[in-house]
Amino acid sequence: MNIVVVGTGYVGLVTGVGLAEQGHRVSFIDLDDTKIQKLKDKQLPFFEPDLNNYFEKDENFNRMSFHSNYKSLDWQFTDIVFICVQTPNNLETNSVDTKFLESAISEISKLENQDITITIKSTIPPYEIENVCENVGYDKNLLTFNPEFLREGSAVNDFFNPDRIVIGGLNSQKIDKLRKLYESYNAEVLITDPISSQLIKYLSNTYLPLRLSFVNEATRLSEYSGANLTDVLKGVGLDSRIGSHYFRPSPSWGGSCFPKDLVEVNNFYNQDELNLPLISNIIGSNEEHLHWTVNQLLSLKKNNGLKRIVLVGAAFKEDTDDLRNSPTLEMYNILNEMGEEVIILDTDIEVTGYQSIKQLDEVAAYSLLSIMYPLKEELNNNISNYAINNECIIYYPWG
Numbered sequence: 001m002n003i004v005v006v007g008t009g010y011v012g013l014v015t016g017v018g019l020a021e022q023g024h025r026v027s028f029i030d031l032d033d034t035k036i037q038k039l040k041d042k043q044l045p046f047f048e049p050d051l052n053n054y055f056e057k058d059e060n061f062n063r064m065s066f067h068s069n070y071k072s073l074d075w076q077f078t079d080i081v082f083i084c085v086q087t088p089n090n091l092e093t094n095s096v097d098t099k100f101l102e103s104a105i106s107e108i109s110k111l112e113n114q115d116i117t118i119t120i121k122s123t124i125p126p127y128e129i130e131n132v133c134e135n136v137g138y139d140k141n142l143l144t145f146n147p148e149f150l151r152e153g154s155a156v157n158d159f160f161n162p163d164r165i166v167i168g169g170l171n172s173q174k175i176d177k178l179r180k181l182y183e184s185y186n187a188e189v190l191i192t193d194p195i196s197s198q199l200i201k202y203l204s205n206t207y208l209p210l211r212l213s214f215v216n217e218a219t220r221l222s223e224y225s226g227a228n229l230t231d232v233l234k235g236v237g238l239d240s241r242i243g244s245h246y247f248r249p250s251p252s253w254g255g256s257c258f259p260k261d262l263v264e265v266n267n268f269y270n271q272d273e274l275n276l277p278l279i280s281n282i283i284g285s286n287e288e289h290l291h292w293t294v295n296q297l298l299s300l301k302k303n304n305g306l307k308r309i310v311l312v313g314a315a316f317k318e319d320t321d322d323l324r325n326s327p328t329l330e331m332y333n334i335l336n337e338m339g340e341e342v343i344i345l346d347t348d349i350e351v352t353g354y355q356s357i358k359q360l361d362e363v364a365a366y367s368l369l370s371i372m373y374p375l376k377e378e379l380n381n382n383i384s385n386y387a388i389n390n391e392c393i394i395y396y397p398w399g
């Protein structure tokens with residue numbers, strides 16, 4: 001098929017490169033000209049494991065084209081457009097910011113080719129899209145939704161081996177086009193209406209942080225009770241109804257999706273009409289945990305007479321360079337404001353504005369790394385996220 005991917009971020013680029021590997025012709029559009037220039041030069045704008053292998057392959061690269069404006073594309077034979085632009089939280093209105101989607105749909109709605117299946121991959125509630133469609137004069141019933149579940153750090157594998165494929169829409173012709181695109185996949189394809197398709201996405205992104213927050217509250221209770229956290233979590237996770245997957249403590253959860261999607265899931269309902277005490281308190285639990293973690297680090301440092309706190313890994317999780325809502329950076333800011341000596345140890349990511357190992361001279365950096373590696377070994381055998389030597393406390397968020 002001829003596919004257009006709008007937005008070359010984590011979702012758009014992984015989807016488009018994966019589709020090119022499957023033999024489709026893929027045209028990418030991004031308004032960020034620097035990104036497009038990089039892509040034309042065969043360079044990826046961010047790190048995602050394995051993506052470069054598929055991106056750089058000549059057969060794939062020759063099936064892809066890169067554009068920074070909508071007019072430079074030949075739309076005549078386009079089958080499907082995947083809209084993968086960002087949907088951040090608008091801090092003023094505390095609801096999703098639709099301006100990126102609006103500008104994309106507005107451009108595409110001007111096209112003469114009305115057979116194109118316009119599919120929203122971005123995470124967005126359909127009630128928000130209704131306003132967007134009204135503003136740009138596009139029939140909302142023609143849109144299809146194909147929410148994305150990939151995880152940064154294993155996004156390429158997730159593209160080829162998804163747990164499920166969800167398609168939302170009301171127009172059967174357009175739904176069939178998507179069904180055909182995905183027919184070779186060995187995954188259940190769930191076809192439903194637009195609101196259900198997005199609620200599947202939003203509730204998945206509610207359950208996952210809920211589980212992470214549960215583990216973090218269990219960590220606090222365990223610490224308070226003087227219990228052995230490793231044993232406690234193992235013992236609970238061995239219950240087959242619970243399971244030990246995705247069941248480790250963290251400084252708090254972050255990233256580009258959970259925080260904003262949890263804000264939005266609470267916009268799905270009128271809080272005077274519906275009370276969801278569990279869902280509406282997950283963010284609060286997470287904020288509480290970040291402060292608890294910072295206080296833990298401070299008391300360990302004080303009780304052991306240590307000089308500084310080293311935070312390992314700048315991104316919000318392993319195997320990504322995505323710094324959006326990174327708990328490490330949030331912890332750094334709190335500690336730094338308190339006047340604590342804190343440093344970020346990340347050998348891959350340069351974090352401007354933060355004191356990091358990259359700014360140390362070679363001798364100091366080497367000495368820190370030589371302390372770090374044996375401690376990391378120690379952490380592998382223990383669920384705790386920190387280790388101490390006679391100079392510093394090293395906090396490794398992914399334990």
Ligand SMILES: NC(=O)c1ccc[n+]([C@@H]2O[C@H](COP(=O)([O-])OP(=O)(O)OC[C@H]3O[C@@H](n4cnc5c(N)ncnc54)[C@H](O)[C@@H]3O)[C@@H](O)[C@H]2O)c1
Pocket residue numbers: 006007008009010011012029030031032035084085086087100101103104121122123124148149150151152256257
């Ligand atoms: N990152 C993830 O792990 C992930 C996973 C599942 C779903 N999602 C959802 O997918 C969507 C995209 O997320 P992302 O992390 O890939 O975003 P991103 O911020 O990495 O990339 C978005 C890209 O869209 C471009 N863009 C913005 N407006 C445009 C326009 N009008 N025309 C063309 N390009 C435009 C931006 O320049 C940017 O390069 C969001 O709704 C997000 O919630 C993200």
